[in-house]
Amino acid sequence: DAKTTQPPSMDCAEGRAANLPCNHSTISGNEYVYWYRQIHSQGPQYIIHGLKNNETNEMASLIITEDRKSSTLILPHATLRDTAVYYCIVRAHYGGSQGNLIFGKGTKLSVKP
Amino acid sequence: DVKVTQSSRYLVKRTGEKVFLECVQDMDHENMFWYRQDPGLGLRLIYFSYDVKMKEKGDIPEGYSVSREKKERFSLILESASTNQTSMYLCASSPPGSGGRAQYFGPGTRLLVL
Numbered sequence: 001d002a003k004t005t006q007p008p009s010m011d012c013a014e015g016r017a018a019n020l021p022c023n024h025s026t027i028s029g030n031e032y033v034y035w036y037r038q039i040h041s042q043g044p045q046y047i048i049h050g051l052k053n054n055e056t057n058e059m060a061s062l063i064i065t066e067d068r069k070s071s072t073l074i075l076p077h078a079t080l081r082d083t084a085v086y087y088c089i090v091r092a093h094y095g096g097s098q099g100n101l102i103f104g105k106g107t108k109l110s111v112k113p
Numbered sequence: 114d115v116k117v118t119q120s121s122r123y124l125v126k127r128t129g130e131k132v133f134l135e136c137v138q139d140m141d142h143e144n145m146f147w148y149r150q151d152p153g154l155g156l157r158l159i160y161f162s163y164d165v166k167m168k169e170k171g172d173i174p175e176g177y178s179v180s181r182e183k184k185e186r187f188s189l190i191l192e193s194a195s196t197n198q199t200s201m202y203l204c205a206s207s208p209p210g211s212g213g214r215a216q217y218f219g220p221g222t223r224l225l226v227l
Binding site for chain 2: 034036041042043044045046049101102103104
């Protein structure tokens with residue numbers, strides 16, 4: 001599986017957009033980019049995933065570069081409740097040990113008032 | 114909204130006890146998973162199931178077993194609890210078509226084995 005690199009921490013002002021980058025330069029053609037987050041003492045929460053097109057849902061937008069070597073998760077109007085560790089994961093959509101999500105260290109996003 | 118519930122948020126057990134952790138999802142998902150999460154080790158997959166009565170070992174199945182008698186329920190069993198099984202246990206489910214990757218997690222059960 002492709003390895004991902006994320007900054008260890010970021011700050012964002014409440015109400016502003018939070019842009020969280022992820023590098024995945026070794027991504028292969030059948031691998032998707034997934035984003036999860038984990039708020040302290042809670043289970044991880046699925047946010048969004050994509051293959052090559054940009055994606056948007058009610059939580060966030062995912063922008064994937066044309067060469068697919070990096071992506072950005074955008075929270076358009078961050079709130080204090082978005083403070084969490086955000087994980088970028090790259091995995092094929094199928095394959096053995098289907099559920100084996102490997103969470104790296106992620107980015108600790110702190111939203112400040 | 115997908116809802117995944119776990120039977121307890123906090124549990125304290127003694128060494129050697131048999132422990133049952135229950136997980137229920139309400140979205141008719143085929144795939145269900147059990148992980149444990151420990152500081153510095155991230156999430157590690159214990160077992161998963163892709164259908165009723167089906168189960169597959171994850172990365173760290175030793176000391177655990179699972180049961181999936183109904184589609185919505187996936188149970189994790191610690192046959193004889195040991196102190197090194199003190200951890201946060203997370204259950205997840207995923208819908209068909211996502212390859213098991215878009216997983217919806219429960220709130221977790223923090224287990225302390227004394």
